[in-house]
Amino acid sequence: MKLLDVLFGRTKPVRSRAEGLFAVATAAVTLETQLRLKPTGRGGLAIRPVSASDFSATEAEMRRILDLSSKETGARVALAKDDYGYLWVVARDDRFEDVVSTVYAASLTIADGGYLDQVLAAMFPFVDEDGQEVAWIYNFKRARFYPFVPLKTGQRRDNATELRLAAVMEHELPIERDPAQWYALWDAPLAAADTSSEEVR
Secondary structure, three states: OOOOHHHHHOOOHHHHHHHHHHHHHHHHHHHHHHHHEEEEOEEEEOOOOOOOHHHHHHHHHHHHHHHHHHHHHHOEEEEEOOOOOOOOEEEEEHHHHHHHHHHHHHHHHHHHHHOHHHHHEEEEEEOOOOOOOOEEEEEOOOOEEEEOOOOOOOOOHHHHHHHHHHHHHHHOOOOOOOOOOOOOOOOOOOOHHHHOEEOOO
């Protein structure tokens, strides 16, 4: 069993769990005005691939949907693998709503194919005035968001800031109340849409 399998477990394919993603789009105003956190213009979706022909067909359908979506919105979309072998759908767009919509479209296509249990997490990084990254991660198994504040040196995180952010945003986002479930996602390939040759558009 791989790392993200252990962290996020398996989830029953319930389509409605993908709907919670849109909360971060509406919360972006509060994040910027109250917390001075601006979206980076990127977002990603982590998927655990399986070696099944119908999953391959679902992935191909996802690529087709993403291609159509990127042509409509102008978002750049790429597929990338991380060090654990997970497939990431990465979106980049100056309009944060388009980033969220792209990630949602990918998750919904996988869900409609009967594989929502393969969708692990969505990640939306923001940045503060000092250049500190603050990511909001959506755990599909629990249908909840939590903050992830990686420090700039080493694989360390700012737990105190994470707790403060969660408290401030609990009325804006469906927040995971158990900090033991706030798993770190290190080295997510969210820059893939910048230079990747594997863009789907």
